[in-house]
Amino acid sequence: MSSTIIDEIFATFERYGALNYGEDASQLQHALQTAELARRNRCSEAMIAAGLLHDIGQFMDDAGSAAETLGIDAHHEETGAAYLRRYFPDSVTEPVRMHVVAKRYLCASDPAYLQGLSDASTLSLALQGGPMTHEEAHAFEGVPFFADAVQLRRFDDMGKHPEWTVPGLESHRGRLEALLLVNA
Numbered sequence: 001m002s003s004t005i006i007d008e009i010f011a012t013f014e015r016y017g018a019l020n021y022g023e024d025a026s027q028l029q030h031a032l033q034t035a036e037l038a039r040r041n042r043c044s045e046a047m048i049a050a051g052l053l054h055d056i057g058q059f060m061d062d063a064g065s066a067a068e069t070l071g072i073d074a075h076h077e078e079t080g081a082a083y084l085r086r087y088f089p090d091s092v093t094e095p096v097r098m099h100v101v102a103k104r105y106l107c108a109s110d111p112a113y114l115q116g117l118s119d120a121s122t123l124s125l126a127l128q129g130g131p132m133t134h135e136e137a138h139a140f141e142g143v144p145f146f147a148d149a150v151q152l153r154r155f156d157d158m159g160k161h162p163e164w165t166v167p168g169l170e171s172h173r174g175r176l177e178a179l180l181l182v183n184a
């Protein structure tokens, strides 16, 4: 029963995963690499799952990525988190929901981070609201799963290698099944 949901998620990756992520890696490579970075950094199972699933909202709304290149923010993090909340706990969905706002936080709190943004990421920063103000950053630090969201964002930024081969979708099946909500 539970595996039906995992099959649905994997089918979504099979359908849209070949799409370009924007910086020479495919969407599937990006998802798997972000998860692998969490795994190698000894993060929780929930964080590894969040790494894998953080951009799934980009596949839910076909116009998502296109809209962003046209100068509209389609809020893929909200779409993705809303979908995932039906099946997974907050420890997975909250970092996903906040991974974009975490970038605004990092831009405000870490000058090296702001300098190191890719061209595409610098462009989208403006659409996302620009760096947080000092007050916004301070308030964000009090939000549950704040640290996980920031950590996820750093993995997100690093998981864009066209040549890096990492364990595939099936390596995550048991992890995702174990995280499923009881009533999902």
Ligand code: FE
Pocket: 030, 054, 055, 156
């Ligand atoms: Fe991403």
